[in-house]
Amino acid sequence: MTITHSLTRRARAPQTARRTTPPRQSRGAWARRAPLLPALIFMIVVTQLPFVGTVVISFMRWNALDPDNKAFAGLQNYKEAVTDPQLRSSLLTTVTLTVSVVLVSLVMGLGLALLLDRQFRGRGIVRTMLITPFLVVPVASALLWKHALYNATYGLINGSLTWLWSLFGSDSPPQPDWLSSLPLMSVEASLIWQWTPFMMLILLAGLQSRPMDAVEAARVDGATTWQVFRYLTFPHLRRYLELAALLGSIYVVQNFDAVFTLTGGGLGTANLPYTVYETFYQAHDYGQASAEGVVVVLCSLLVGSFALRTVSSLLREETR
Amino acid sequence: MAATLDTPQRPRGFAARGRRGALGLLAWLCGTVFFLPVVWMVLTSLHRESDAATNPPSLGAPLTLQGYREFFGASTGVSPWPPLINSFSASLMSTLLVLVLSIPAAYALSIKPVRKWTDVMFFFLSTKMLPVVAGLLPIYLIAQNSGMLDNVALLVVLYTSMNLPIAVWMMRSFLAEVPVEILEAASIDGAGLPTVLARIVAPVVAPGIAATSLICFIFSWNELLFARVLTGVVAGTAPVFLTGFVTSQGLFLAKVCAAAVCISLPVLIAGFAAQDKLVQGLSLGAVK
Numbered sequence: 001m002t003i004t005h006s007l008t009r010r011a012r013a014p015q016t017a018r019r020t021t022p023p024r025q026s027r028g029a030w031a032r033r034a035p036l037l038p039a040l041i042f043m044i045v046v047t048q049l050p051f052v053g054t055v056v057i058s059f060m061r062w063n064a065l066d067p068d069n070k071a072f073a074g075l076q077n078y079k080e081a082v083t084d085p086q087l088r089s090s091l092l093t094t095v096t097l098t099v100s101v102v103l104v105s106l107v108m109g110l111g112l113a114l115l116l117d118r119q120f121r122g123r124g125i126v127r128t129m130l131i132t133p134f135l136v137v138p139v140a141s142a143l144l145w146k147h148a149l150y151n152a153t154y155g156l157i158n159g160s161l162t163w164l165w166s167l168f169g170s171d172s173p174p175q176p177d178w179l180s181s182l183p184l185m186s187v188e189a190s191l192i193w194q195w196t197p198f199m200m201l202i203l204l205a206g207l208q209s210r211p212m213d214a215v216e217a218a219r220v221d222g223a224t225t226w227q228v229f230r231y232l233t234f235p236h237l238r239r240y241l242e243l244a245a246l247l248g249s250i251y252v253v254q255n256f257d258a259v260f261t262l263t264g265g266g267l268g269t270a271n272l273p274y275t276v277y278e279t280f281y282q283a284h285d286y287g288q289a290s291a292e293g294v295v296v297v298l299c300s301l302l303v304g305s306f307a308l309r310t311v312s313s314l315l316r317e318e319t320r
Numbered sequence: 321m322a323a324t325l326d327t328p329q330r331p332r333g334f335a336a337r338g339r340r341g342a343l344g345l346l347a348w349l350c351g352t353v354f355f356l357p358v359v360w361m362v363l364t365s366l367h368r369e370s371d372a373a374t375n376p377p378s379l380g381a382p383l384t385l386q387g388y389r390e391f392f393g394a395s396t397g398v399s400p401w402p403p404l405i406n407s408f409s410a411s412l413m414s415t416l417l418v419l420v421l422s423i424p425a426a427y428a429l430s431i432k433p434v435r436k437w438t439d440v441m442f443f444f445l446s447t448k449m450l451p452v453v454a455g456l457l458p459i460y461l462i463a464q465n466s467g468m469l470d471n472v473a474l475l476v477v478l479y480t481s482m483n484l485p486i487a488v489w490m491m492r493s494f495l496a497e498v499p500v501e502i503l504e505a506a507s508i509d510g511a512g513l514p515t516v517l518a519r520i521v522a523p524v525v526a527p528g529i530a531a532t533s534l535i536c537f538i539f540s541w542n543e544l545l546f547a548r549v550l551t552g553v554v555a556g557t558a559p560v561f562l563t564g565f566v567t568s569q570g571l572f573l574a575k576v577c578a579a580a581v582c583i584s585l586p587v588l589i590a591g592f593a594a595q596d597k598l599v600q601g602l603s604l605g606a607v608k
Contacts, residue, residue, distance in 0.1 A: 032434045035424030039484060040440070042421055046481035047447045053458030112350055120344030126351035128592060132358050135591035137542050139559040140580035143566065144361045147573055154373040154573070156360050163376040193354065201599045243603055254451050256545045261563065273545070276453040281549055286457055293454035304449035308442055 051297070058290035065284045077291035087292055089268060090275040091299065094253060096184065097271055101191045102248045106241065108192070109199025116200070117207045127204075134197040142261035145190040150262075152177035183267035187258050195252065199244045206240030207233070242310045249307065253300065272296045365577035372574040387578030400579070402554075403561035408586075410472050410557060411540035414479035418487045418536045419529065421480070426491030431498060431521075441492070444485035452482070456549060463550060470552040478546050483536040486604065490535070493605025494528025495521070528605070531597035538587050558583045 061073035081087055116127055133141065149156045158175045165173030178186045210233060218228050256273045263269040265278060276296060280289035363379075364372045365388070371381035393399040429437045459478070463469045498521055506516050547557040556564075565579050591598060 029435070032428055032432060034428075036428040036434060036440065039421040039425035039488060040443075043444065043447055043481060043484060046477060047450065047455060050455030050458040050462075051450065053461075054454055057457060112347075115343060115347040115350065118340065118343060118347075120340065120347060122348065126347050128595070129351040129355035131591065131595060131598075132588065133354055135538075135584070135588045136358060136361075137559060137562075137580070137584045137587055139542075139544050139562050140361075140584045141357075143562065143576060143580055144357060147566075147571060147576060148360055148364055149357060151373075154375045156357075156377060159375045159377040166376065193357065197354070198602065202603045205599045205603065240603075247602070247604070250448055254453075256453075257542075257559075260544070273451060273453045276451075276456075277545065277549070280453075280457055280460075286461075290457055293451070293457070296451050297454045300449055300451055304446060307449065308446060311445060312438070312442070 054290045054293050057286055058294050060287045060290075062286040063284055063288075064286055073287060077287045078295070080288060081291040081295050086270070087272075087275060087295070090270045090272050093184065093269060094271040094273075097188060097191070097255070097269075098249055098252045100188050101195060101252050102245055104188075105192045105195040105248065106199050106245055108196045109201075109244070110203050110237075110241070112196065112200040113203035113207055116204055130200060131197050133193050134195070134201075136194075138194065138257040139261060141194055142190060142258045145186070145193075146179065146262050150178040150186055152179075179263060180267065183263050183269045187262050187269050190262065191252060191255065191258055194258075195248055199248060202244040202247075203237060203240055206237050210236045239313070242313075246307045246310055249303065253303070272299070361577050362581055364574055365581050367574050369572050369574050372572075372577070387572075387574035388582070390572075390575050391578045391582060400558070400561060400582070403556050403558045404583075406472055406475075406551075406555050407541055407558040410475040410479060410555075411537045413472075414476045414483065414540050415533050415536045417476060417480045418483050419533060422484055422487035422491050422532070423529070425488050426495050429488070430492045430495040431500070431503065441489065444488045447481075448485045452545060456546070460549060469550060470555045472551075472555045474550055475543075475547060475555065475557070478550070479536075479540040479543060482543070482546075483539055486539075487532050487536055489604040490532045490601050491525070491528060491605075494525045494532075496605075497528075498524045527597060528600075531594065531601035534590055534594050534598065535601045538590065541587055 058077055059073060059075070060070065061076065062070045112130060116123060116130070136144070147155070152158060152175060155178075157178065158173075161173045161175065165171070176182075215228055215232055218232055223231075254273055255271065256277065259265055259269055259271055259274045260277075265274045270278070272292075273296075276289055276292045279285050279292055283289075366383040366385070367378070367381050368384050368386060371378045372387075391400060428434050429440060434440070460469075463471075463474055468474045502520055503516060506520055511519070542559065543557070544559045544563070547555075547560045548563070551557065551560060562579055562583055566576055
């Protein structure tokens with residue numbers, strides 16, 4: 001509660017213009033608030049209280065496999081979490097994974113959105129084909145990549161290599177084991193495949209909402225395609241780019257399905273959610289897992305306050 | 321980029337038309353590349369096991385529904401129906417609960433907004449940024465002590481908390497589209513709140529409600545982490561079943577692909593049917 005509350009405060013700071021309601025009789029105010037309360041109370045009970053529990057457990061020595069040895073442990077768990085090389089490496093993995101997936105899929109999504117913004121035959125079909133990866137259930141798509149595409153002996157990628165090489169009369173094509181030679185990149189590729197359509201959808205909608213009269217006017221004045229993009233389209237797209245990046249990051253930071261399915265967290269692909277899951281679910285070290293969870297939350301606060309600032313500018317624009 | 325003017329409406333000459341054709345072709349190429357893994361999944365699911373796992377790939381192999389028959393338990397004795405029904409009921413019930421909670425909240429945040437409504441909006445969004453793993457353990461312990469482990473109802477509550485913030489944001493932006501002048505005119509003409517809601521607000525926001533429900537349903541259907549940690553034999557969902565399918569059966573590629581197709585199909589159909597609304601919903605209503 002306290003943490004997210006301070007988050008909202010900080011994000012609110014740049015907020016200047018907004019719809020203000022004059023103070024009224026308290027009964028009227030409560031009548032207005034009443035519809036809001038069930039949702040608010042539900043969220044506080046289900047998401048904030050458990051986190052308080054996590055903070056409490058993080059100061060305890062508590063392993064489910066050794067239930068009698070349960071006691072207050074002070075900062076011991078935190079000391080271990082912070083000095084644990086595994087947690088540090090999973091922190092780095094999370095950052096690498098999120099940044100690369102979000103950036104690459106954002107750039108590719110922009111390219112695809114620009115392509116689809118034009119008229120061409122079968123545009124609707126291409127759009128539908130491009131959306132499909134986003135609609136495949138994440139576990140299913142992770143399994144698909146792992147077994148049907150990446151597999152070293154019969155996956156589609158290596159199979160295609162064999163086929164291509166045989167076209168040129170060679171029977172010794174390269175057959176890399178993708179998941180063990182490039183584990184993190186393999187996870188990233190499958191996530192980029194999944195998230196590019198999402199970015200494209202939002203950016204395409206952004207492109208199509210741009211005021212065409214300004215573009216027409218610029219063209220009449222002799223602006224080049226590049227100039228139109230640089231000075232009209234891009235500034236208009238900026239908030240859509242930010243929104244797409246923000247929403248993408250929220251989901252990619254927390255990714256569990258791909259890491260769990262593709263590599264099982266091995267070979268340096270364990271991200272923070274997976275590491276916490278492992279400490280809690282496999283090692284049964286409740287105290288340690290909680291301390292790691294708190295560390296994860298502190299890290300996401302850094303990202304979160306930045307993200308909320310982005311959204312607050314969106315909301316400000318709307319209420320103006 | 322060449323410094324020529326061309327708009328879709330005004331193709332200039334032969335070169336511009338050629339370039340447009342090339343870009344259209346490029347779009348088709350990109351679309352095909354992105355679509356290929358899905359095609360491959362469907363094709364593999366229709367092959368016999370011996371044709372599915374070959375190198376180089378066997379494109380012309382005879383098609384069979386064997387993989388699907390085995391997925392539905394013809395030979396394995398493991399029925400996918402309980403997990404599919406669990407997924408369906410958890411997703412449906414949580415979607416309904418989300419709507420019940422989010423629509424009034426969004427109403428209080430858009431039409432005649434409460435004071436400091438932006439703070440409330442940010443509170444909702446910030447809960448999405450707290451990693452779910454950070455609250456998982458206490459939830460697990462509470463569920464364990466109250467006998468709620470391996471229970472669909474627990475998933476309903478958690479999926480609701482997962483989707484509620486997004487739904488509030490989406491519904492608020494849909495409700496904000498209702499023109500305030502009309503609402504005021506109606507109440508001056510003596511229409512009560514129920515009439516206003518039914519005759520003016522409902523028709524405007526109905527597509528928004530549909531989009532919100534669809535997205536909540538999809539996210540719940542897709543969820544793995546909660547379901548994996550908090551369910552077991554009785555309440556396991558389709559994604560959990562899918563991960564277990566590989567380990568318990570050994571790898572049978574065609575069968576796994578058939579399973580993946582079956583479990584993705586509801587989401588695919590719903591998503592295709594509502595492409596445009598999906599975009600508006602996914603962007604929290606920021607994109608019209």
